[in-house]
Amino acid sequence: xxxxxxxxxxxxxxxxxxxxxxxxxxxxxxxxxxxxxxxxxxxxxxxxxxxxxxxxxxxxxxxxxxxxxxxxxxxxxxxxxxxxxxxxxxxxxxxxxxxxxxxxxxxxxxxxxxxxxxxxxxxxxxxxxxxxxxxxxxxxxxxxxxxxxxxxxxxxxxxxxxxxxxxxxxxxxxxxxxxxxxxxxxxxxxxxxxxxxxxxxxxxxxxxxxxxxxxxxxxxxxxxxxxx
Numbered sequence: 443x444x445x446x447x448x449x450x451x452x453x454x455x456x457x458x459x460x461x462x463x464x465x466x467x468x469x470x471x472x473x474x475x476x477x478x479x480x481x482x483x484x485x486x487x488x489x490x491x492x493x494x495x496x497x498x499x500x501x502x503x504x505x506x507x508x509x510x511x512x513x514x515x516x517x518x519x520x521x522x523x524x525x526x527x528x529x530x531x532x533x534x535x536x537x538x539x540x541x542x543x544x545x546x547x548x549x550x551x552x553x554x555x556x557x558x559x560x561x562x563x564x565x566x567x568x569x570x571x572x573x574x575x576x577x578x579x580x581x582x583x584x585x586x587x588x589x590x591x592x593x594x595x596x597x598x599x600x601x602x603x604x605x606x607x608x609x610x611x612x613x614x615x616x617x618x619x620x621x622x623x624x625x626x627x628x629x630x631x632x633x634x635x636x637x638x639x640x641x642x643x644x645x646x647x648x649x650x651x652x653x654x655x656x657x658x659x660x661x662x663x664x665x666x667x668x669x670x
Contacts, residue, residue: 503596505629507537507622513633517641526633530624537629539636540619546607546660547619554610554659563658570655571663577647582667584642588635589669597627597669605664606643610656613649 506513506528513526525542540547552558562568585604589597600622607617618640622628655661 503630505624506632507539507624507629512542515633515637517637518634524637526636535623535625537622537624538619539621541617541640544607544617544619546617549660551662552659553657559658568654569652570658570661572650572652574650577649580647581643581665584646585639585667586670588638588642589631593627593631593635594669596630599668600626600628601666601668602628603664603666604639604643605662606647608649608651608661608663610651610658610661613651615644615647616660618643 507530509528510530511528513528514523515526516523527538527540527542529538530536531538581604602620602622605619605621606615607619608614609616620628620636620639649661649663651661
């Protein structure tokens, strides 16, 4: 299981990608000047319009998860507030996003008596869940339905990882963590979407844990998904 990265968590405002800086504009200008002598006026005008719309679209996207920070929000139609931790591995640009109230996200998986897992568990050779015919499809459906049409376009062609911590006694989902690269489309998705996925998984998905699985302090399940 994951260990605490001991990263410093701090508050911060969302970072924006601003391609309209001096270097970017200079490159666009050079590119345009190079084409002026080679293209007909109509084609050049169309190209310039395309570039302007591309710049506007990219600069309008806010990337929320570019650095270690805490993020807060409020549930829809409720006074409940929530806080998430955003931990960024700068060497890989990978984000770990999870509810600050989670207790098992950074905990070590052990047997309930506190002894370390044996090799068969570490290698995934033990059967921890009974088979069923609905949880996999339900999990994917919850994720897909959490994204708007516009958000689905922004993350199209990319995948992110969802990991669930499951109570070994009840089979209920107790904690959820998300992993993605902060510079891809998932980095532009507001916290409320990830919050919605977490709440839906906790409310509508449960598993039948085997007797072997019940010997652990918790069990987990995760998958990578492209949003459809």
